[in-house]
Amino acid sequence: MNYYLWPALFILISVVVGLVRILRGPTAADRMMAAQLFGTGGVAILLILAQAMQMPSLVDVALIYALLAAITMVVFVRCQWRSHENTGEMEDESH
Amino acid sequence: MSLTDLFGSFLLLLAIPFFWGGSLGLLRFPDIYTRLHALTKADNLGLGLVVAGSILISKEWTVGVKLLLIWLAVLTASTISCYLIANAARKRKINPWKIP
């Protein structure tokens, strides 16, 4: 059953490539979007691992990730990235 | 390996390009709005194909229902957070990219 690990590996690598967007920014929303891609990729990897490792309860882990995926995003939009309050340019990195 | 397993594995393999598309789009596209577009490709089709493949491989209807729920939840979450982000970006007066 281990051959199912190959697609999981390729998705993991693609998600890690998206990591560069978290590092680069430039806006806070770009970083959050990359984190969301991490989340979706994570769900897909968990589903594949459930087949590869013959552990059906991994589907529950993926279910929780899928259900709670929106929460961090909602908190970000409502508590952090608001329009009227421009908290300096903490988003723009000075290298 | 049965025929459904084989087809399921094929669907899993088919999902990989969509995740790569999402990642590369996130990296290569010029502004927030276009990157949102790339992101949702991985959410919708990438995960959808993984779910379809897993349903074929697992062969249990209870697991299948859970898998469908996962896909629906991710679709809802990604659609709505996509809207929230784009709306917040527009309110912050971030202009869409134009061909220079």
Add this chain to the structure above:
Amino acid sequence: MTIPLLYALVGVVLLGMGLYSLVMYSHLVRKILALNVSGAGVFLFLVAAADRTSGPLPDPVPHAMVLTGIVVAVSATALALALACRIHQVSGTTQLTDNEPD
């Protein structure tokens, strides 16, 4: 080198990185993040050690310990963040510095 050993070593390195950042940076949120990373390192080591059984089943006792540890860690993090916000509110600073301000 086995797979659990690999993760156990990663845990040790995470602990080291977390401790170093905890000492090196003065911003409170960075310190809290550093503590969380070193905590994750310890958890990773414990769970990896539990997977070194001779059979296919891992040892459930460390799992139970880490499970409660994760929940306690998140509540301790919340307490630390609340304290950091309070410090910021009262003193206007988010850093811990060596020198007394007055």
Add this chain to the structure above:
Amino acid sequence: MENSLNLAAVTFDGVLALVLLVLAWQLLRSPNLFKAIVLFISFGLMLSLAWVRLKAVDIALAEAAIGAGLTGALFLTALDRLQRNNQKAGDSLTSQPGKVIAGISVLALTGILGWTVWTLPPFSDQMLALVSSNMPISGVENPVTAVLLNFRGYDTLLEIGVLLLAAVGVLAVTPSAVMVADSAPSPILILLLRLLLPFIILVSGYILWIGKYAPGGAFQAGAVLAAGGILLATAAVRFNLSASKALPLATGIGLLIFLLVALATMMLRGNYLQYPVAHAGTLILVIEAAATLSIAAVLVLLFVGVKSDADCPAPGEDSKNFIFEEENTIK
């Protein structure tokens, strides 16, 4: 065939280990706190894949609920409060010699620990054997639940007390348990609430119930429920925990029921938390149900405590717990 199978597993674990280290390194050295927090959220996700690879599904469930629903929310709101008057985050505390000393000590410690891990004697299966042989009298089928609620129930009892203490601590340093948002939620967000909240509550109950047979239980269920509460609190224009009469009850009920069961077992059987074998499963479920409510209430309270700040208007005498529309739009 066997070789290629192992190759996939080894590559996967190697990449995952590397990603964990790179993420931790990047998040710790980043002077941009927002970036560090987003990296930390991703780090949590990768960590839960590591738990899965180490066959610790119970922990992966808890990490999923806490990492996706709580950690990010906590750090983001705290950062929002801290950056009101915008400070730079960089700068190390110590001087150059201090840096060198800290670096050398940490390197030495890591080296010693790493060497110890490398040369650890082979694992003894004693604890595993002990747990397995006692499973029939535990009342449940999932060994982790058995350890948590039966064999080491005493630890879990105290741990719920620790959670309560953390909540008291947050309330002590926070001006009010009221959250105020500066805009009404968009209709789309309300739609999200309508779609997701019933699901979240359902899944929380499912995770609580399945804990008897498979990975799951009070901690994971409580964290899922708390994430739902945080979603509600964030969407509301005004979320007032101090107006709630049910909340003090919910925070305390886990510890209360646990203590009552402990005392009852002591009276009846002479030993603290030694359940009668025939009723062990039921008692564990009762304790876990109460603990789920308490854990969720405490976690929501922690979030609201970190989020609320003194700038927001005083609680006032309105008795509503949460408000979605702005009041002047209603009238």
